[in-house]
Structure formats: C-alpha cells, structure tokens
Amino acid sequence: MSSSPPKVPFVNLSLQHQPIASQISETIAKIIDRGDFILGRALAEFETAFATASGVKYGVGVACGTDAIGLGLQACGINPGDEVLIPANTFVATIIGVIQAKAIPILVDCDPETALIDLTAAAAAITSKTKAIIPVHLYGQMVSPLELLDFAKCYDLIIFEDAAQAHLAEKEGYRAGSFGKAAAFSFYPSKNLGSFGDGGMLITNDREIAEKVRTLRNYGAPSKYLHSEIGTNSRLDNLQAAVLNVKLPYLETWNRDRNLAAQHYDTLLEPLKYQGIVPIANRSGSGHIYHLYVIRIAEKSAIDRHTLQQQLAREGIQTGIHYPVPCHLQPAYQSLGKPGDFPHAETLCRQILSLPIYPGLSNTQIELVVRAIERSLNW
Numbered sequence: 001m002s003s004s005p006p007k008v009p010f011v012n013l014s015l016q017h018q019p020i021a022s023q024i025s026e027t028i029a030k031i032i033d034r035g036d037f038i039l040g041r042a043l044a045e046f047e048t049a050f051a052t053a054s055g056v057k058y059g060v061g062v063a064c065g066t067d068a069i070g071l072g073l074q075a076c077g078i079n080p081g082d083e084v085l086i087p088a089n090t091f092v093a094t095i096i097g098v099i100q101a102k103a104i105p106i107l108v109d110c111d112p113e114t115a116l117i118d119l120t121a122a123a124a125a126i127t128s129k130t131k132a133i134i135p136v137h138l139y140g141q142m143v144s145p146l147e148l149l150d151f152a153k154c155y156d157l158i159i160f161e162d163a164a165q166a167h168l169a170e171k172e173g174y175r176a177g178s179f180g181k182a183a184a185f186s187f188y189p190s191k192n193l194g195s196f197g198d199g200g201m202l203i204t205n206d207r208e209i210a211e212k213v214r215t216l217r218n219y220g221a222p223s224k225y226l227h228s229e230i231g232t233n234s235r236l237d238n239l240q241a242a243v244l245n246v247k248l249p250y251l252e253t254w255n256r257d258r259n260l261a262a263q264h265y266d267t268l269l270e271p272l273k274y275q276g277i278v279p280i281a282n283r284s285g286s287g288h289i290y291h292l293y294v295i296r297i298a299e300k301s302a303i304d305r306h307t308l309q310q311q312l313a314r315e316g317i318q319t320g321i322h323y324p325v326p327c328h329l330q331p332a333y334q335s336l337g338k339p340g341d342f343p344h345a346e347t348l349c350r351q352i353l354s355l356p357i358y359p360g361l362s363n364t365q366i367e368l369v370v371r372a373i374e375r376s377l378n379w
C-alpha cells in the first residue's frame with residue numbers, strides 16, 4: 001500500500017457531506033437541545049418522507065437493514081420453519097435476516113449477466129414449505145417487478161424486497177420497495193442514502209405489518225407498559241433520522257450523478273469487451289441507481305482479477321469485490337449448499353470487480369480508471 005492518498009478512492013463520503021455540513025450540524029444541535037433522542041420527531045418525519053418518496057404509505061425506522069429484514073419477515077407472517085428463497089450471491093445480511101425470523105434460507109442461482117436472482121432457478125427450488133421470495137435489488141438494479149408479481153401469484157408466495165442497495169431505484173413504473181408485501185432498506189454510511197452510523201427501515205402499504213414492526217422494534221410494546229410480543233430493541237436513532245432528513249432531498253440528484261458516471265464508464269469500457277471486460281448488464285436504463293458499478297473479467301481475458309486489482313491499486317485506484325465468496329461457501333453457511341450448486345453465482349464471485357462510483361466522482365477520474373484498466377490489459 002502506498003502512503004499517498006489514492007487518486008481515485010473507492011468511496012468518498014466527504015464530497016457529499018461538505019456542501020451540507022452546516023445544515024447537518026444545525027439539525028443535530030437542535031436535537032441535542034431538545035434531548036429528543038429516542039422515537040422522536042425527526043424519526044417520524046423521516047419515516048413519512050422516505051416511505052412517500054418510495055411510493056408507499058408506511059415506513060418504520062429500525063436499527064439496521066438486517067433487522068428490517070428479520071422483523072419485517074416476522075411481521076409478514078413468516079413462521080419458524082418456513083422456507084424463503086434468496087439469491088446465492090447476495091450480501092450475508094439477507095440470510096441473517098431470514099434466520100432472525102427463524103425461517104429457512106433456500107439459496108437460488110442468479111442470472112450471469114445481471115447478477116440478479118434467476119426466477120427459473122427459484123421455481124425449481126420451491127417445495128411445500130416455501131413461503132416467500134426475497135428479490136435482492138443488487139448493485140442498485142431492481143429485479144423485474146412484473147416478472148416477480150407473476151411469479152409470486154403463480155406459486156402463492158410473499159414477495160419481501162431486499163432494497164438495501166436500491167433507494168429510489170425504478171423499473172417498469174415501480175420504485176424499489178413498493179411492489180412487494182414489504183421491503184427492507186439500509187442506511188449504512190456508504191449506501192446511496194447513508195446515515196452517520198447504522199440504520200434501516202421497513203416500508204409497506206400494509207398498516208398491520210407496519211404496526212407490528214413498530215411494536216417489535218420497541219420491546220414488543222404497542223403502547224407503554226403493554227408487551228404483546230417479545231420483540232427487541234431496534235430503533236433508528238432520532239439523530240440519525242435527522243441527518244437522513246437533511247440528505248433525502250439530495251438523493252435523486254446523487255442517484256442521477258451515479259447513473260451519469262455509469263454511462264461514462266459504459267462508453268469508455270465498450271471497446272474492452274473484446275478483451276473480456278464486461279460490465280454487469282443494465283436492464284433498467286436510468287432507473288438503475290448504481291450503488292455499485294461492477295465489471296466482470298472473463299476467464300479469456302489477458303489479465304486475472306487479482307492482478308488487475310493490484311495494478312489499479314498501484315496507480316492509486318481503489319476497487320472492491322461484492323462479494324468474493326458466495327454465501328454457501330462461507331464457513332457459517334455451508335449447510336446451504338456445496339461447491340458447484342450455484343454455478344453462475346460462483347463464476348461471478350470469481351470474476352467481478354467493483355469500480356469507484358459516487359456523486360462527485362469526476363469524468364477525469366473515470367477516464368483515469370479506464371485508461372489504467374487498458375494499460376493493465378496490454379501489459
């Protein structure tokens with residue numbers, strides 16, 4: 001690792017925070033003055049604002065995206081022992097949420113071009129115990145709502161969206177989180193909408209599901225001193241909600257900036273497809289919000305991923321891998337599958353590389369990244 005700062009860091013949150021720093025400080029100061037820390041006014045405001053922006057009626061802030069999945073599934077009537085279909089190439093938090101709800105995660109392979117859950121593979125995994133499917137809107141691209149609604153109707157399944165990477169993404173006229181029975185979001189700092197710590201939200205059009213999560217997140221208490229459920233303590237901090245209230249109005253612009261950056265990458269990378277460098281396919285046009293910009297380095301390419309990543313690092317360009325090991329090959333989740341069970345997911349995990357993308361990333365920086373990839377290929 002070189003000691004000078006990277007020319008193109010993988011993420012740069014200060015670019016989005018600096019212009020709104022004084023607004024954020026003022027809001028935080030107000031909350032400290034009021035001593036309004038738990039289940040406060042800013043939280044209620046943010047719940048309404050984020051649900052409305054996503055095209056649904058109710059939002060319930062929780063401690064993190066993982067809890068939004070776990071508590072959300074429980075509120076949707078997923079019972080212990082129910083099977084829930086999820087893509088094998090998701091972030092492990094999807095699995096943890098399912099296990100929190102005492103349900104059984106059933107992994108399913110993905111489409112090799114979009115990296116999204118493959119519904120043909122999902123259909124083949126259905127048993128008499130299958131109760132729900134969790135489409136993960138991976139990298140900021142939505143799984144087709146129309147295909148999912150058809151699928152869920154055909155097999156009588158609940159759709160629970162993992163929209164942790166897809167704040168305000170759109171496809172076929174639906175916003176992420178608006179077409180399933182309920183959906184989970186994360187406000188982890190580097191997500192497209194991030195807080196200054198952990199945070200999450202469950203959104204839904206179903207009042208009962210919203211009320212149930214409201215109860216579960218607050219010691220199982222629908223009102224003070226009444227504990228109708230065991231529940232847990234999982235609330236979105238009022239301070240975090242206040243930060244998110246300041247940031248939410250900028251989200252559409254930030255998402256648009258990411259989309260423009262992705263288009264620039266697409267154009268510059270186009271000629272490299274003959275050398276085995278292929279971006280994950282975008283089937284959503286401008287509705288893709290590019291939480292991540294991911295390329296595949298095909299086996300026929302002149303370079304392997306590890307070498308490419310190292311050479312980019314040497315030129316001051318940071319990259320990431322989301323994710324290097326599919327869930328069923330992680331030590332904790334070996335019961336969910338064995339090597340070879342999900343071939344597309346396994347191949348993708350070996351081939352993918354995430355390039356820097358964030359609001360404020362300049363075209364010059366994007367050109368720097370692509371030129372460096374070109375040089376590595378022609379080494």
Ligand SMILES: *Cc1c(COP(=O)(O)O)cnc(C)c1O
Nearest residue numbers: 064065066091093094164186188
């Ligand atoms: C970030 C993420 C989560 C979990 O969110 P946390 O807030 O970190 O708990 C779940 N699923 C996916 C796909 C994610 O990217």
